Each structure stands twice: as structure tokens, then as C-alpha cells.
Amino acid sequence: MYFKKKQIVLLFLFLFSHSANSFDNYFLMLKNNKVNVRYGPSFDYPIKYIYKKKYLPVEVIDEKDNFRRIIDHKKNSGWIHRSQLKDINSFIIIEEQILFSKPSKFSKPLVLLGKGRLLLIRKCKKHWCQVKTDKITGWVEVINVWGKS
DSSP states (O other), X not given: OHHHHHHHHHHHHHHHHHHHHOOOOEEEEEOSSOEEEESSSSTTXXXXXXXXXXXXXXEEEEXXXXXXXXXXXXXXXXXXXXXXXXXXXXXXXXXXEEEESSXXXXXXXXXXXXXXXXXXXXXXXXXXXXXXXXXEEXXXXXXSEESOO
């Protein structure tokens, strides 16, 4: 009987530890120009800060009911209701990059993009994405970016 109880406890510990570590982080982006970030996963928790940047990519690091715990590119974290998030189609460049007319370093350079620039993705090919920023559309190599897996 003791051996059977020990097996059950070990099985429970294995399953619990496996499910606790099986969460894979993923990226979403802000749906609106004003998004409240809370201290905890409910509307009962006070607002920690407010994002005022639509399309900002955030990394989801935990889930609880309808709330997602997120972290941004500056390492700020908190809880956001899932209705304020949507599938990712943007990223932020971490280091200066050149925006090109075609998906090649040998194509015409259009503009130098500064660190921290938010880019909206139109489509991607291999290691390049066609992006839009302000009124400029072009191709950027997907290196040193935050928000794209």
C-alpha cells in the first residue's frame, strides 16, 4: 500500500511540474491607443500604468482566466485583459537598421530606422519583412527585433 501511495504522489508531482513549466511565451500587440496595465489578473486590482501606443508588441508570460501577464521591450510587466490584445503583426527594432526597397541588402536603401522604432508588418519572406512606418513602406532584415518569434 505504501509503495502505491508513493507512486501516486510521484505521478502527481511529475504531472504538476510538467504542466507548470509547459507554458510557452508568445507575442501579441496592443489593440487600442489606451490600454490599462494592472497589478494583478482582475479588474479589482489597481492600474499600474497605461500604455498609449496602439500596435505595441508585448510578450505574454502568463495567463489567468481572461487576463494575460505581459512584459514589454523595456522590461515593464503587468496584467492586461485579453480584449485589449490581438495577434501580432508588428515589432520594434532594437538597433538601427536600414529600410530597403526590396528584400536584399543590395537594393536601394530608403531610410535609416532608429533604435526603438515600431514597424507594422505587411508580409515576410525568409529573414526579411515588408514593413510600414509612418508613410514609408520597405523591407527590413529581421535581426535585432523585439516582438517577432
